[in-house]
Amino acid sequence: MLAAAIDLFETVGYPRLTIDAIAARAGVSKATIYRWWPNKAAVVMEAFLATVEPDLAFPDSGSTRDDLVEQAAALSRLLTERRLGQLVLALLGEAQTDADLATALRDGWQRPRRDAGREVLQRGVDRGELRPDCDSDLVLDGIYGPIYLRLLFGHAPLDRSDIRQFVDQALDRVTRGPSGDV
Amino acid sequence: MLAAAIDLFETVGYPRLTIDAIAARAGVSKATIYRWWPNKAAVVMEAFLATVEPDLAFPDSGSTRDDLVEQAAALSRLLTERRLGQLVLALLGEAQTDADLATALRDGWQRPRRDAGREVLQRGVDRGELRPDCDSDLVLDGIYGPIYLRLLFGHAPLDRSDIRQFVDQALDRVTRGPSGDV
Amino acid sequence: MLAAAIDLFETVGYPRLTIDAIAARAGVSKATIYRWWPNKAAVVMEAFLATVEPDLAFPDSGSTRDDLVEQAAALSRLLTERRLGQLVLALLGEAQTDADLATALRDGWQRPRRDAGREVLQRGVDRGELRPDCDSDLVLDGIYGPIYLRLLFGHAPLDRSDIRQFVDQALDRVTRGPSGDV
Amino acid sequence: MLAAAIDLFETVGYPRLTIDAIAARAGVSKATIYRWWPNKAAVVMEAFLATVEPDLAFPDSGSTRDDLVEQAAALSRLLTERRLGQLVLALLGEAQTDADLATALRDGWQRPRRDAGREVLQRGVDRGELRPDCDSDLVLDGIYGPIYLRLLFGHAPLDRSDIRQFVDQALDRVTRGPSGDV
């Protein structure tokens, strides 16, 4: 059922994805889908999370900066590949008028990634790379915000070097100078 | 007609906004709407731009940072107030699968704002506040990215002080130190 | 179970009567119902017969005509009261395309009444009130036909005096004249 | 559209007749059907009347009895042939719980036939064949009632000679004897 949803999404895209089609492909009745999810977005949300969650491990290379770059690059790869970015965006769109979906998106998609990011930052602080007063929300929004923005509007390309620059920009003010920050 | 679209959008929200309703409220036939726009998104897009464009003047306070904060705050106000943020987001969602709309959104909505931002940055360079090699896309994405991100996901509040911090974060590396940069 | 069927029928009427509802109200599982009856009509049929059968005794007043009037009046009362007429009709409708139901309806509902009618007529013949060649089907259809017709189409009222006239009409040609018939 | 309804009815019968199928066969959208009729019964009703109405002319043979027999035989032929009887019955069934349909059935189907019957009776009175106080409802119900009854319950065959007997039975008491009635 979730598999059918993902398959179809990848075939026809979100707006042309119908519950009838999911039901048909999953060999399931429409009523059964409605028994478990309130609407298309919820099905797709769950299917999406089930597909995506495995990819969540992040490296601990010793360098906070490198770890963040790696994580951000993985995210951008995910959002670009297999049209999944389109899906997140579509869900993001519906989430503006569907509070349940918004919650699901925050809890299921954003929070795990954000927690991983926070961990990386904490390690940086522990290692002395970052200042202890570093505001993780500020830093993470400073990294992911620009990434989402470019993918959403498509006004500029987004490659690894861009990501590196966003990370640098966000880390700059919270990094202890090489000679220490006293 | 555009007025009807905006009115209705503000009444019922984007997903429950129908072309029939726009036609009825505008005292116009549906066919007439289709004569001028290819679909709902395009109508709403134009209506949205017509509503929003006037608010585009930005101050020249003498301080690049202050100008950028002002501009970003104005944007966030716009996106929050009058449910227009929801509208941009809905359009952003549709734009992922509608290339024409994506173009319209970039050209009509994003570019003017971005050009204004670039101007502000250029003034900063001219005034010697900013380094001449400052990459305006990097800076502007560093400011607006986090703002959109917070509004889209709603994972954290967004007030003026947050905006100020985003601006500082983005400007930090391109600012000539008060004592000069040499 | 039959009680539940009748109750529900009287509450919501035949077309909105569902097997789920019968099951729920009877505190019984749907499967159990299907174990015993092939479909809704069969359940209702049986429930209906169980409700109705007791009312089958007929008087033997000495006058064939009076007995027939009594019987016909009892029938029309039954069909009018408690919406049971509606039920017979609904079953009659389904019976047109459901041979089993048609048989059940004939055997369970019509035949007993008809046999009682035939008995009354036979008594009349025995008593010398009616001609011996009297065709009971002709007479009984002549009495009950008009009654059903009026109830089905509702094109005219049906009170006791109408019934008396139908009986007279049907009996007229088979009655031995008061002065004898030879 | 009506043609499609009739065709399908004759192919699959009333209970398996769906609005989707009518729409498909008529090359018409379901919504269009619902724009014009509130439900399946109403469509079929109108289709039925359109099919049936032409057959309404009745002979004026000079003999009231013969005219009535002819008329009744035509009715019984109609109800037997082409499964239309089944249809009338199905509609009759639904009419028990659908007041609009009941009205349509009375006005569209029963009344014209009844009026024709009344005319025949009136001619009989005018000609002196029938007593002037003859109650047409009584007579007509006495003829058609038994016919419907036999077709509905199917408890006995119905051929021309039965019909003749029903007519005789109903006419008997209102006929002026051959030698006059005084």
Place this chain on the structure above:
DNA sequence: CCTTAAACGAGACGGTACGTCGCGTCTTCCT
């Protein structure tokens, strides 16, 4: 008394049809 099998309650399921909604097209009629 215990076993064991039938009958049961609960209720999910595949399916069919329902009646509704909105889209974008098209025709008609009026101005």
Place this chain on the structure above:
DNA sequence: AGGAAGACGCGACGTACCGTCTCGTTTAAGG
């Protein structure tokens, strides 16, 4: 000529019941 009015084909929606099908769980008879 141009537009308001609105019917239409289309296709998806979400709902309601259908009749079938597991599942445990009674429950009553037979060993």
